[in-house]
Amino acid sequence: MPIKRVIGLYLGILLPILALYVFTxxxxxxxxxxxxxxxAAIPVFMDLIKIIVGGAIGAFSVIIGHRVQ
Numbered sequence: 881m882p883i884k885r886v887i888g889l890y891l892g893i894l895l896p897i898l899a900l901y902v903f904t905x906x907x908x909x910x911x912x913x914x915x916x917x918x919x920a921a922i923p924v925f926m927d928l929i930k931i932i933v934g935g936a937i938g939a940f941s942v943i944i945g946h947r948v949q
Contacts, residue, residue, distance in 0.1 A: 883943055890936040897932065901925040 901922070908919045 883940075886936075886939050886943060890932065890939070894929070894932050894936075897925060897928050901929065 904918055904921055904925060908915050908922070911918070
């Protein structure tokens with residue numbers, strides 16, 4: 881798989897999750913009423929971001945390793 885396609889795939893997955901994370905943080909800060917369920921979703925989005933970034937790092941290292949050989 882070409883590196884540009886891998887980058888596009890991970891960005892396509894990561895950007896909507898980052899947008900949801902930013903929306904959740906901003907909305908929970910400026911909401912007129914308390915939103916404890918929404919605030920509880922912030923760590924879930926952070927875990928998703930960590931998993932996706934870790935997978936991207938692993939995929940990039942595998943691609944780079946195959947090119948070096």
